[in-house]
Amino acid sequence: AQKITQTQPGMFVQEKEAVTLDCTYDTSDPSYGLFWYKQPSSGEMIFLIYQGSYDQQNATEGRYSLNFQKARKSANLVISASQLGDSAMYFCAMREGWGGGGNKLTFGTGTQLKVEL
């Protein structure tokens, strides 16, 4: 079974609108972390946001927020007020087990986001 599932291979959104990128995960470990990365056409991987499994509140970083629904095992990324520069591939990833010092990440297949005028 896939540990990280991103069901949207591609998404379009109009500039200044909000967009939600879906991510569901599968783990039996009570301790895990969820990450979102942005990969623009230049190829670099840019860390956006992190949510720990024990965090009570949804993580937010500027225009990025993570809609964490633990019972549903979903960790959707919400981008508010989309900008043209948000056009990129977005990856959801999961770290299983205690993250003291970091553990390896398992990545989803990504969602290609295109922001239009």
Added chain:
Amino acid sequence: DARVTQTPRHKVTEMGQEVTMRCQPILGHNTVFWYRQTMMQGLELLAYFRNRAPLDDSGMPKDRFSAEMPDATLATLKIQPSEPRDSAVYFCASGLVQNTQETQYFGPGTRLLVL
């Protein structure tokens, strides 16, 4: 602004040649990861280190790949001999946990083409 650095950024080589990729993790990070990205396989972990000790290299073909961390400021990934199927982007990442916040920052990657 601390960053993970990787060299070289691009490498074109012929089949059978040795390839060495280098990574300088962010100072203070105690975990280093090597990932490979291809169109077919996506992002996959090759190896990772914690406090310079190798923890998991199960994703790495042992007969041709080797990963080392000779000191806290340098991680290397070697392929010998290289094959065309090794063509990919190789990312190094370093990780840190502070309070409840965890990050893993990626370097810019090494684009490898094996002819």
